[in-house]
Amino acid sequence: MTTRRNKGGFQLFRLNRFRLAFKAKAVESKALLARLIVVGITMLAVVLSSRAQEPSVRFIDGDGKTLAEVQAFLQAGQIYLPVDTVKKVFDPAMTYQYNRPRKRLTLTIKGKQLRLQTGMRAVSIDAGKQTHTLSTPPIVVGQRPMLPIAFFTQILPHLDDVEVVYNSSLKWVRIMSKTARVPAEEDAAQDWVVIVDPGHGGPDDRGCESSTGLFEKDVVFALAKQLQRVSRQQGIQVYLTREADVKKTHLERVQLANRIRPRNSSHSSPASHHQGQLFLSLHCNASFSPNEKGIRIYVNNPNGKLRFPRTANLTPTGKPVKILSQANFLKQSQEFAFMLQRELNSLTEVPVVITELPLAALSQAYMPAVLLEIGYLSNVEDLEKLSNPEHVAEMTRAIARAIQTYTTPLNQQDRTTAAGQ
Numbered sequence: 001m002t003t004r005r006n007k008g009g010f011q012l013f014r015l016n017r018f019r020l021a022f023k024a025k026a027v028e029s030k031a032l033l034a035r036l037i038v039v040g041i042t043m044l045a046v047v048l049s050s051r052a053q054e055p056s057v058r059f060i061d062g063d064g065k066t067l068a069e070v071q072a073f074l075q076a077g078q079i080y081l082p083v084d085t086v087k088k089v090f091d092p093a094m095t096y097q098y099n100r101p102r103k104r105l106t107l108t109i110k111g112k113q114l115r116l117q118t119g120m121r122a123v124s125i126d127a128g129k130q131t132h133t134l135s136t137p138p139i140v141v142g143q144r145p146m147l148p149i150a151f152f153t154q155i156l157p158h159l160d161d162v163e164v165v166y167n168s169s170l171k172w173v174r175i176m177s178k179t180a181r182v183p184a185e186e187d188a189a190q191d192w193v194v195i196v197d198p199g200h201g202g203p204d205d206r207g208c209e210s211s212t213g214l215f216e217k218d219v220v221f222a223l224a225k226q227l228q229r230v231s232r233q234q235g236i237q238v239y240l241t242r243e244a245d246v247k248k249t250h251l252e253r254v255q256l257a258n259r260i261r262p263r264n265s266s267h268s269s270p271a272s273h274h275q276g277q278l279f280l281s282l283h284c285n286a287s288f289s290p291n292e293k294g295i296r297i298y299v300n301n302p303n304g305k306l307r308f309p310r311t312a313n314l315t316p317t318g319k320p321v322k323i324l325s326q327a328n329f330l331k332q333s334q335e336f337a338f339m340l341q342r343e344l345n346s347l348t349e350v351p352v353v354i355t356e357l358p359l360a361a362l363s364q365a366y367m368p369a370v371l372l373e374i375g376y377l378s379n380v381e382d383l384e385k386l387s388n389p390e391h392v393a394e395m396t397r398a399i400a401r402a403i404q405t406y407t408t409p410l411n412q413q414d415r416t417t418a419a420g421q
């Protein structure tokens with residue numbers, strides 16, 4: 001989107017220069033008029049050509065894999081897709097008929113018959129057994145019926161056990177199977193506690209700052225709060241390392257995390273009582289280069305490339321730290337980073353990068369731990385996204401999905417046996 005806009009801007013700029021150069025010549029008014037008409041036509045052509053560049057919508061599955069990239073039609077701010085998109089992304093056996101005089105569109109999807117009318121919002125399934133009302137009606141474009149995005153998000157879930165989400169800023173539709181998802185409530189939830197750490201805090205630790213006056217500490221705090229809400233709805237206990245705009249050291253944060261136990265934890269051995277814990281530290285990035293953008297994931301690996309001064313292996317009480325340390329959780333941290341990467345990749349055109357390095361901020365967390373930088377406040381596009389509540393909500397859901405996947409008992413088994421060695 002942005003590159004297109006830039007291109008348009010550049011063309012206008014060239015036109016202006018052209019006009020100015022022309023004025024300088026100061027030729028007679030008739031020729032001027034003729035030239036102005038030419039300029040007018042050129043500008044119209046620019047407008048028309050940008051009109052012709054319709055958006056495309058990407059359909060992805062639960063794993064973020066692309067199912068199809070579909071050319072869309074934009075009208076009055078709504079996106080419409082050809083009817084056979086359903087065939088490509090949802091049901092290969094789908095068929096449809098369109099009765100032009102009656103404007104009646106009949107679709108057979110997953111063995112069910114759907115009746116719609118272009119310009120009308122009602123959808124009848126199996127001769128009125130179910131009726132639904134679309135937020136946007138289907139339309140006709142060049143005698144072809146077209147379905148609104150709302151058809152996919154609002155109707156498909158009634159035809160199969162799927163959840164359909166549309167991301168309007170990135171123009172993708174995600175169709176994922178509900179049955180493949182986790183029944184979080186009973187299984188995963190009780191034995192897990194997730195500690196979310198909104199970075200920075202307080203008047204003198206505001207983190208990085210955007211040109212618009214947005215502070216990292218506030219952006220990550222808002223996201224952490226939202227993540228807490230969403231995860232709790234899925235039955236996962238989430239604690240924050242700070243509940244307000246207060247300053248805390250890295251050590252205070254991880255010590256707090258180390259103290260929190262899952263509700264049902266009955267383990268007493270030092271090796272196992274950190275089971276079921278997960279630490280996620282949230283930050284924003286900033287760079288001197290305004291082009292630097294995207295999401296970054298960091299895993300603490302003492303053998304990583306960068307070197308930090310070693311912190312003394314002493315607890316605040318002066319006792320040496322047990323053999324158990326963050327390094328024991330490298331494999332689990334990597335796995336969680338991987339799940340985060342997979343979920344977050346669907347939110348961004350720039351692939352999410354995982355970096356392993358010695359991270360002082362995480363080194364004292366005796367549990368799988370990942371540091372997530374959700375975008376660059378110094379980059380215009382990232383800033384726009386992070387200022388957009390819809391995008392932040394989408395990101396929250398993506399992180400929550402990663403947490404849910406990670407804390408699923410099925411995925412846990414390998415980890416619990418591998419941990420605490």
Ligand SMILES: [Zn+2]
Nearest residue numbers: 199207283284
């Ligand atoms: Zn930070």
